[in-house]
Amino acid sequence: MKEQKTYPRTFSHIGITVPDISAAVEFYQEVMGWYVIxxxxxxxKEKETAIGKMCIDVFGEDWNSFEIAHLATSDGIGIELFSFPETPSTKPVFNPFNPGLFHFCVQDPNIEALIAKIVAYGGRQRMPIREYYPNDKPYKMCYVEDPFGVVFEIYTHSYELTYSSGAYTG
Structure with missing residues (x-):
């Protein structure tokens, strides 16, 4: 019996926990241009509504309330921001060697301007801007972090363009 091929799923959204939801909404709206939806x-915490039941399923019983906001990128990817009363204001420890998600990536052809804006709003540039194909193609990348310590990457070109050209084969 022939198995049916798996089709590629689309990306829907990502959830990010932040210590100050209002500041995070402002940062992502002003710096990234994401729409507040x-x-x-x-x-x-309550068991009378669908959202209350879902949150108990996800977070368990050891919480009373939290704040949530929803934003969207220009290509329809959702950004779900969470802020719990017990969320510490300290930045998370960056450790890409542990299992799990350690960054997400956005795309902007003007990487220098976006990095400058991130830094101006309290974020950080974690490395110099690097070129995948120096003197050949203008594909650049850089890791940054938001003011809350969430690490993300910026590409100047699409994922497909960057890697279909053989970024690791020199």
Whole structure:
């Protein structure tokens, strides 16, 4: 019996926990240009609504309330921001060697301007801007972090263009 091929799923959204949801919404709206599709709202632990039940399923019983906001990128990817009363204001320890998600990536052809804006709004440039194909193609990348310590990467060109050209084969 022939197995049916798996089709590539689309990316829907990513959830990010931040210590200050209002500051995070401002950063991602002003710096990244993402649309606010639901401003910060409070969710309380309760079992009467679908969202209350879902949050208990996800977070367990050891919480009372949190704030949530929803943003969207220009290509429809959702950014779900969470802020819990017990969320520490300290930045997370960056450790890409541990299992799990350690960054996401955005694309902007003007990488220098975006990095400058990230830094101006309290973020950080983690490395120099690097070129995948120096003196050949203008594909650049850089790791940065937001003011809350969330690490992400910036590409100047699409994922497909960057890697279909053999970025690691020189």
């Amino acid at each position: 639901m401003p910060p709202s409070e969710v309380k």
